[in-house]
Amino acid sequence: MSLLEIESLSLTIGDTPILRNIELSVAPGEVMGLVGESGSGKSITALTVMQLLPYAARTTGRVAFDGIDILAASEDQMCALRGDDIGMVFQEPMTALNPVKTIGEQVAEGIRWHTGASRADAEERARKMLDRVGLPAAQFPLSRYPHELSGGQRQRVVIAIACALKPKLLIADEPTTALDVVLQAQILDLLRDLVAENRMGLLLISHDLAVVTEMADRITILRHGEVMEAGDTARTLSEQLHPYTRQLAQASMHVPARARTHEVGQGQPLLRVDSVTRDYPGRRTSLFKRSAPTRAVDNVSFSMTSGQSVALVGRSGCGKSTLARMILALDGPTSGTIRFRGQEITGKSEADLKSARRDMQVVFQDPYGSFDPRQKVERLVAEPLHVLEKKPDGAERREMVANALHEVGLSPRDMDKYPHEFSGGQRQRLSIARAIITRPKLVVADEPVSALDVSIRAQILDLFAELNQKLGIAYLFITHDLIVARAISDEVMVMHDGRIVERGKTSEVLDHPQSEAARALVGAAPDLHRAIARRLREQG
Amino acid sequence: MTLRLDMPEENLASILGKAFGNRSFLAGFAITALVAAVALVSFLWTPYDVTRLVIADKTQAPSLAHWFGTDHFGRDILSMIMVGARNSIAVALVAVGIGVGIGVPLGAFAAARGGLVDEALMRLNDLVFAFPALLSAIMITAIFGPGAVNAIIAIGIFNIPVFARVARAGALAIWQREFILAARAAGKGKTLITLEHVLPNIVTLLLVQGTIQFALGILAEAGLSYVGLGTQPPMPSWGRMLFDAQTRMVVAPWMAIFPGMAIVITVLGLNLLGDGIADILDPRSRRRR
Numbered sequence: 001m002s003l004l005e006i007e008s009l010s011l012t013i014g015d016t017p018i019l020r021n022i023e024l025s026v027a028p029g030e031v032m033g034l035v036g037e038s039g040s041g042k043s044i045t046a047l048t049v050m051q052l053l054p055y056a057a058r059t060t061g062r063v064a065f066d067g068i069d070i071l072a073a074s075e076d077q078m079c080a081l082r083g084d085d086i087g088m089v090f091q092e093p094m095t096a097l098n099p100v101k102t103i104g105e106q107v108a109e110g111i112r113w114h115t116g117a118s119r120a121d122a123e124e125r126a127r128k129m130l131d132r133v134g135l136p137a138a139q140f141p142l143s144r145y146p147h148e149l150s151g152g153q154r155q156r157v158v159i160a161i162a163c164a165l166k167p168k169l170l171i172a173d174e175p176t177t178a179l180d181v182v183l184q185a186q187i188l189d190l191l192r193d194l195v196a197e198n199r200m201g202l203l204l205i206s207h208d209l210a211v212v213t214e215m216a217d218r219i220t221i222l223r224h225g226e227v228m229e230a231g232d233t234a235r236t237l238s239e240q241l242h243p244y245t246r247q248l249a250q251a252s253m254h255v256p257a258r259a260r261t262h263e264v265g266q267g268q269p270l271l272r273v274d275s276v277t278r279d280y281p282g283r284r285t286s287l288f289k290r291s292a293p294t295r296a297v298d299n300v301s302f303s304m305t306s307g308q309s310v311a312l313v314g315r316s317g318c319g320k321s322t323l324a325r326m327i328l329a330l331d332g333p334t335s336g337t338i339r340f341r342g343q344e345i346t347g348k349s350e351a352d353l354k355s356a357r358r359d360m361q362v363v364f365q366d367p368y369g370s371f372d373p374r375q376k377v378e379r380l381v382a383e384p385l386h387v388l389e390k391k392p393d394g395a396e397r398r399e400m401v402a403n404a405l406h407e408v409g410l411s412p413r414d415m416d417k418y419p420h421e422f423s424g425g426q427r428q429r430l431s432i433a434r435a436i437i438t439r440p441k442l443v444v445a446d447e448p449v450s451a452l453d454v455s456i457r458a459q460i461l462d463l464f465a466e467l468n469q470k471l472g473i474a475y476l477f478i479t480h481d482l483i484v485a486r487a488i489s490d491e492v493m494v495m496h497d498g499r500i501v502e503r504g505k506t507s508e509v510l511d512h513p514q515s516e517a518a519r520a521l522v523g524a525a526p527d528l529h530r531a532i533a534r535r536l537r538e539q540g
Numbered sequence: 541m542t543l544r545l546d547m548p549e550e551n552l553a554s555i556l557g558k559a560f561g562n563r564s565f566l567a568g569f570a571i572t573a574l575v576a577a578v579a580l581v582s583f584l585w586t587p588y589d590v591t592r593l594v595i596a597d598k599t600q601a602p603s604l605a606h607w608f609g610t611d612h613f614g615r616d617i618l619s620m621i622m623v624g625a626r627n628s629i630a631v632a633l634v635a636v637g638i639g640v641g642i643g644v645p646l647g648a649f650a651a652a653r654g655g656l657v658d659e660a661l662m663r664l665n666d667l668v669f670a671f672p673a674l675l676s677a678i679m680i681t682a683i684f685g686p687g688a689v690n691a692i693i694a695i696g697i698f699n700i701p702v703f704a705r706v707a708r709a710g711a712l713a714i715w716q717r718e719f720i721l722a723a724r725a726a727g728k729g730k731t732l733i734t735l736e737h738v739l740p741n742i743v744t745l746l747l748v749q750g751t752i753q754f755a756l757g758i759l760a761e762a763g764l765s766y767v768g769l770g771t772q773p774p775m776p777s778w779g780r781m782l783f784d785a786q787t788r789m790v791v792a793p794w795m796a797i798f799p800g801m802a803i804v805i806t807v808l809g810l811n812l813l814g815d816g817i818a819d820i821l822d823p824r825s826r827r828r829r
Binding site for chain 1: 717724725727736821
C-alpha cells in the first residue's frame with residue numbers, strides 16, 4: 001500500500017488553475033522524483049501535502065497520507081503530522097534556520113513539541129541526530145549558531161530537523177540546488193542512506209534531471225501543473241516516450257554548436273593575470289588586534305587570448321568570484337598585477353579605467369538582482385554606454401539598445417518595460433544585452449545560467465556561443481557546473497582554496513582530471529547519461 | 541539593419557493616469573489639499589478675528605455662531621484652527637525639509653564612502669541624537685530668541701540625524717545589490733550611482749519617515765509653544781491650542797478635540813499621500829491596481 005497517494009488533485013488560486021489532475025504516489029522506502037521547470041507546480045504539490053497552501057487556494061481531488069485524508073484534515077491534525085510523520089527540507093539552507101537559535105535548540109524543538117520529551121532527553125536525541133547527519137559533537141556542539149556553519153553544514157542541520165522524529169515521508173524541495181556539486185553529492189548520499197535506514201518515503205523535488213535520475217526509483221514529470229509522464233525512472237528516461245521528457249533530457253545535456261574553437265596561446269594575450277593575491281583582513285578581536293587575514297585568492301597567474309572561452313570552475317568559496325571582481329577592477333588585489341589589452345588595470349582611478357571598461361563587461365548569476373527595479377530596460381541596457389568617449393544622443397541610444405535587444409533575441413519594444421515584466425530567462429538575455437552593447441572584447445560571466453531552468457539554460461548557452469562566434473567576444477565563465485563548462489568553454493581552469501590547481505583543454509580536464517580537486521568535482525557532478533546507464537545496469 | 545522604434549514614451553499623462561487609479565493617493569491628496577486650502581483661506585478671511593479677546597464669550601460650547609466653540613479668552617476655535625494650520629504646517633514642513641535636505645545627502649554620502657568617513661559622520665549623528673531634542677530646542681531658542689523661525693531651525697536640526705540614519709541604512713542595503721556592481725562595472729562613479737540607483741530605491745523609505753517626522757514636527761512645535769518658545773501669542777498654533785486645552789479638558793473638551801482632530805486629519809492625509817506617491821513611483825506596483 002502506498003504511503004502517500006494523490007489522486008486527481010486540482011488546485012486553483014483565485015481563477016488561475018495551478019494544478020490539474022495530479023496523480024502521484026510514494027511507497028514506504030521509495031524515492032519518488034518530481035521534476036519540472038519553474039512554475040510547473042512542483043512546490044505547490046509539496047505544500048498541498050503539508051497543507052501549507054496560501055489561503056486563496058482551493059483544492060479538489062484526494063490526498064491520502066497513511067490512511068488520513070489530508071485535504072479534509074483539521075489544522076490540529078496537520079500540526080501533529082507536520083514534522084512528526086512528514087518532514088520537509090527546503091532549498092535555501094541560509095534562510096531555513098532561525099539565526100538567533102542554536103542548532104541544538106532547533107533540532108530539539110520539534111522533538112519536544114511532538115513527543116513531550118524533557119529538555120535533556122530531547123537534546124540527547126538531537127545530538128544523536130546531528131551525529132547521524134555528519135555533524136559530530138566534537139566540532140559541532142549543540143550550542144553552535146547557524147552563521148557559524150557553511151551552507152552544506154546548514155543543510156545537514158535542516159535534514160536533521162526534518163528527520164529527527166523518523167518521519168514516514170520526507171519531502172525535499174530542491175534540497176541541493178543552492179550547494180556546489182561536491183556538497184550536493186554528499187547531501188544526496190545522506191538522504192539515500194536515511195531512506196534506506198528508516199524505510200522512509202522520499203518525495204524529491206528538483207529541476208535537475210540528473211540528480212533525480214541518480215536518486216529516484218520512479219519519476220513524475222510535471223509541466224504547467226499537469227503530469228506529462230510518470231513511471232520507472234530508468235525506463236522513462238531511456239525510452240523518452242513523451243516529447244516533453246525528451247525535450248527536458250536533451251536540454252539538460254545540451255551542448256551548443258560552435259564552429260571553431262580557439263586554441264591555447266594564440267596571439268597577444270587579451271588578459272594577463274600575474275601572481276595575484278587577495279587577502280581579506282581578519283575579524284577585529286579587540287581594539288588593537290585582528291585575527292589572521294583570510295587569503296581568498298592565492299598567487300594566481302594565467303592569461304587569455306581574444307575570442308577564447310575559458311571556464312573557471314571550483315567549489316563555492318574557492319575564490320572564483322573574488323578573482324572575477326579583481327579582473328573587472330571592482331576590487332583591488334593585495335599583490336600582483338592584472339593587465340588587460342597590455343595595460344595595467346590594478347590601482348587605476350575610475351577615469352583611467354574608462355577605456356578598459358568599454359572592452360570588459362559582466363553578466364551576473366541572479367537575473368532578478370542584477371537590475372535596478374525602478375529603471376526601464378532602455379536605461380538599464382544602455383548603462384555601459386556611460387564609458388563611451390562620445391556619449392550617444394537619445395535617438396542613437398535607443399537605436400543601440402534596440403540592436404542589442406535584437407541580438408539577444410528580444411524585441412525592441414521591450415525597451416519600455418520594467419525588469420519585473422520579464423521571466424528569468426528573458427532577464428538573463430537583458431543582462432547579456434547590457435554586456436554586449438559596448439562591443440566588449442571580454443565578458444566575465446559569474447554563474448550565468450545556474451539560476452535558470454534547463455530549457456532556458458540551453459537557449460542562453462546557445463546565445464553565448466552564437467555571440468562568441470559572431471562578435472569574437474572572449475568569455476571567462478565562472479561556474480561550479482561542469483556541464484556548463486563542457487558546453488561552452490575551450491579551456492578549463494580548476495580553482496581550489498584560492499589557487500588554480502589545474503588548467504587545460506576542456507575535454508582533457510573533464511575526462512581525465514589530474515588534480516585531486518578536479519577529480520572531486522568531476523566525480524560528484526551529476527551526469528544524466530551515466531545515471532541512466534547505471535540504473536539500467538542495476539535493473540539488469 | 542533598421543528597426544522601427546514606435547514605442548510610446550512614459551509621459552506625464554500616464555503618471556497622472558496611474559495617480560488617478562490610486563485610491564490612497566487620491567484620498568491623501570484630497571485631505572492635504574483641503575488642509576492647505578484652509579490655511580490659505582485664513583490669510584484672507586476667518587469667521588472671527590483671532591487676536592481679539594472677548595472674555596464674555598469664553599469657553600462656549602459649539603453652537604451656530606461658533607461651530608467649534610470658543611476658548612478661555614472667548615476666541616473662536618474654528619478661526620484659530622484655520623490660522624494655526626499655517627503655523628503648524630509651515631513649521632513642520634520646513635523642519636522636515638531641513639532634515640531631508642541635509643540628512644539624506646549626508647546619509648547617502650556616508651553609505652557610499654564607507655570606512656572612516658562613514659564612522660565619523662555617524663558618530664556625529666549619534667551625538668546630536670543623544671541630546672534630548674526638546675531640551676536642545678529650548679537651548680537654541682533661548683540663545684536666538686523665541687519665535688516660529690527659530691523653532692523651525694531647532695526642530696529641523698533634530699530631523700537631520702533621523703533622515704541621515706534612515707538614508708544610510710537604506711542606501712547600505714542597496715549598495716549590496718548586484719545591480720550596483722553592474723553599474724560600477726559600467727564605469728559609473730559613486731555620485732552617479734547614488735543619484736541614479738540608490739536614491740530612487742530608498743524614496744519609499746524616506747517618504748514614510750517624512751510623514752512620521754511631519755507629525756512629530758507638529759507635536760514638537762506644540763511642545764515649544766507650550767513652554768513659550770514656539771509660535772508667539774497672539775498667533776495661534778495647533779500645538780499651543782492643545783496645551784491651552786489641557787487643563788480645561790473637563791469643562792471645555794471641544795478646546796482639545798478640534799485642534800486634536802486637525803492634527804490627526806493632517807497627519808492621516810500626509811500618510812496616505814506618502815503611501816500613494818510611493819506606490820505610484822514603484823513600477824512594480826502598477827499591475828496591482
